[in-house]
Amino acid sequence: MSAFDYKKVLADIPHKPGVYQYWDIEDTLIYIGKAKDLRNRVGSYFNQDKQLNGKTKVLVSKIRKITFTIVDTEIDAWLLENSLIKKHQPRYNIMLKDDKTYPWIIIKKEPFPRVFWTRNRVKDGSTYFGPYASGGMMHTILDLIKETYTLRTCNLPLTEKNISAGKFKVCLEYQIGNCKGPCQAYQAEEEYNRNIEEIKDILNGKIGNVIKDVKQIIRDAAAELNFEYAHQYQRKLVVLEKYQSKSTVVSSAITNIDVVSIASDERYAFVNYLKIMNGSIIQTQTIEIKKRLDETDEELLTIAITEFRTKFNSTSKEIVVPFEIILEDKNIRFTVPKLGEKKNLLELSQKNVLFFRKEKLNQYEKLNPDLRTDRILTQMQKDLSLTQLPKHIECFDNSNFQGKYPVSAIVVFKDAKPSKKDYRHFNVKTVEGPNDFATMEEAVLRRYKRMLEEEGTLPQLIIIDGGKGQLSSAMTSLKKLGIDKKVAVIGIAKRLEELFFPGDPYPLYLDKKSETLKVIQQLRDEAHRFGITFHRKKRDQGTLKTELEQIEGIGKTTADKLLRHFKSVKKIAEAEESELQKVLNKAQLLALTNYFNKDNA
Template sequence: MSSFDYKKALKDIPHKPGVYQYFDIEDKLIYIGKAKDLRNRVSSYFVKDKQINGKTRVLVSKIRRIQFTIVDTEIDAWLLENSLIKKHQPRYNIMLKDDKTYPWIVIKKEPFPRVFSTRRMVKDGSTYLGPYASVGMMHTILDLIKETYTLRTCNLPLTPENINAGKFKVCLEYQIGNCKGPCQNYQTKEDYETNIAEIKDILNGKIGNVIKDVKQVVKTAAEDLNFELAHNYQKKLSVLEKYQSKSTVVSSAITNIDVVSIASDERYAFVNYLKVMNGAIIQTQTIEIKKRLDESDEELLSIAIAEFRTKFKSTSREIIVPFEIPLEDMNLKLTLPKLGEKKKLLELSQKNVLFFKKEKLNQYEKLNPELKTERVLTQMKNDLRLTQLPHHIECFDNSNFQGKYPVSAIVVFKDAKPSKKDYRHFNVKTVEGPNDFATMEEAVYRRYKRMLEENQSLPQLIIIDGGKGQLSSAVSSLKKLGIDKKVTVIGIAKRLEELYYPNDSLPMYLDKKSETLKIIQQLRDEAHRFGITFHRKKRDKGTLKTELEEIEGIGKSTAEKLLTHFKSVKRIKEASAEELSKLLNKKQVVTLVNYFNDTEAN
């Protein structure tokens, strides 16, 4: 723990909401945090070692000074923490990875404002809407605006003085109907501003209001027999309704809310954000967070919410969340939906964040395969309740043919991949007849007795292909060797892919799509393949040897000698008398040749 006198520092820290900052021996800011109660939160860092994780212990050991800022509410602390982290980027705070420059739609502050996309925000009083994480969505909206409204695209200074002085002439855009010619007073400022007001409503998700107004114009124009105006606005109405049908995902009664969800692993977290206005998603983004101190999902989600609300200038008073977040604020409602439209929105957000997580991790693992290995092993450790990562796994399988030629095979996986040079098979020595349990017991005992004698490292996980009986046999051997507490052993039953643990009456079932189960199945199948291959060779050799021994004058040792030299009966049959005479006497050569000639004749 730190040599820093934290008890003295705590006396000056009040029981109020705020932000705390930790500094190291060089007075460098190393961590920023928020708290509902500053003193209680800061003191929690200086508890006994066993109650905090390793990364936090390292942080605490470096603290030499504490600075704090009191605020009125927890929500203020939340926002202040976010802005300070972005400004100072302390070493032990999480990294919000979002290095992209997202585009905005800007309504330029100028006479007859232009509407266009930009990646640079200039503080000139213009209205910026966004940012748009999806460039495609932004262009769809700009295309809608272009198709529906005739706005100028030139950058001429259209001041009343310049227009009245006749400094400008209409261009090709006017000639082809894309502009109404405000540069020559062909379009009034009031008419142009009406279009801009409607565009602002569309960009703010209030497209329903615009459609309502357009319908009224169509109706009034038709009643006044102004069919040209009615026709033009009817076309505008069709475009707006088509866009609305694509963008509306929930009931239009749901207005001005934020939706967030998170997916994380040991190193990274990914948070998705949806901004919903009038039932339409008008903003969406997913960010990546690199963990620093084993932060909880609750902490990470709180930080990400503050980041999103600042970036997207959110004014919503309701946030849909996937779980409870310890954040109290009278002006902010956190909703954990159980069903209905809000639940659908949360599920949509979760679908997005899981897809983003999968894609990102795949990218990282392609660049660095070790990351995938670590992730898979960590997943196996968690799924199988192991105490350490299973870098070394061994799997046993038995084979026999009607009780004859029993063999055992062992395959080895290192870092979740086959290590074929370490595969082994065993000719069973102590078992007579078809006794699968005794065969397993012998194989396990012989394998680990030798490993102990040779001071080899034991595997972290042993898998037995079979149910409770085979598992019990394996455990019996491990107990005889005194290593049953040093390794984890499980059995896998083939029919329902049940996993059995010693002394557990009920099996454990893994998700059929989980990587852990897939690796266990791969081990089991590889052990079965390796065992069957060896067993067939032994069985075939045994059958052939029996056939040779039945030939009068060819005994057991002679049959073995022939098979060892020629490898198969076919080659023995094809061998010349001269080749056979190198292993047999003249009488045996004649006997063998006559036997094969008679067999062929029959």
């Protein structure tokens, strides 16, 4: 079919609504399509080869590159597809290569405004919504309006003077209940205009506000025992709630603007651009910028804006941006929107740029895993305010059972990965009873005293599993060794994942999804696992030794020898006499045999 490796590209396409674009070997745009699920739709071209017609097979054979733009809803995908096809007229979008215009919904500027669709936009002060690439979707919205609101459909000049003069009479639409008869003053203009405002909200995707108002009207009517009125609005509420579309349609009031957003890290910046003309998105692109110096986002965004405006011949006087921009150009106004449709457009741009940043970085990190390591360590250094990259991290955890068998464990991560050959256990020697603070102090002291004696390299970060008390105990040992200023130390409390720094009474809370916190949690969990495994083994050995020492003639030393040789009490009980003689003398052998024979009697 094609030398194009679609599987590799398909893996990077999300299961989201949007518009996809196919490009040929000469980097010419040859097809634009819309999809409710981008990955499924694009994949269907390649996975259903036998079901494709001849023309589509030719199209697929020419594909050498796929780009796409994600949007909020399927309706937005229709709108964007329409805009891009009209702008680029790709070769294989033959059915849309005519000169026809696409429909809009108009709220006519006139007394008692009519609501209808049109293909001709006229600058007469009317409000237009669209354009709609799908006539079916446009008619669905108009049907909702017709079913929910009683509006006039005639083109009579319903001025106050004409109505007062009694020039008009109600028609059949009034008789069958589709109109409330404003032509004979049966409906007040104030009430009619209130309905128009609700319709504008629906067309702007603010149906939630309308539903909220309708519910309040129902409650008020019911409280006043006006059940017939409440029932009318209850029917309206049912229709509105069935209408599922909450698309943000670009209003024709937004004429010519550019929308730009950025996402960056230490190495790369990604900038998304949307070009809006006459209420529709006609251009969209995301570019990547590899940083050379420590450029700010403002500098990079300014460079990208210049590039985009030159490339797409933009003459827009307004540019919507995510933060304040200082650019010496009196013909351009920068807007940082807080609310409204421009804010929605900026959020759409930001969704696209964040998605592409994530996918691009994933591609780089698959090819070069060291990039991921450097990124994580750099982020950890930033989040924890460290003076060095934490390439070598050590984490301590203590375990004991009712004050008995206390042990301490240390795990080591190098380059954000476990270095299991460097893990260590400590049998606590100086602590009596369940004293977690003293246990931590001993373990830290022994660990770094030996490291200094052997001239080893200190870690850049030490993590203490515990709160302020354990952290303070660890710092006591580091101060004794004179290295408390040479290495960063933090404590992590389990309950709320609080991070404590020495001498700081207030904990640090990291985002639950942050990679820094995930690495710290992994260290803590690995230290706990490693420590508890050793602790259980020691506890089990202690229990076994206690049982063997209860046998008359078997002391602590002999019990140790038996366990080292046979590994378990069960194997000792099942051992042949010749094997036992290798460890025991005759008196001990007799005592052991009598003990197990008694248990089996």
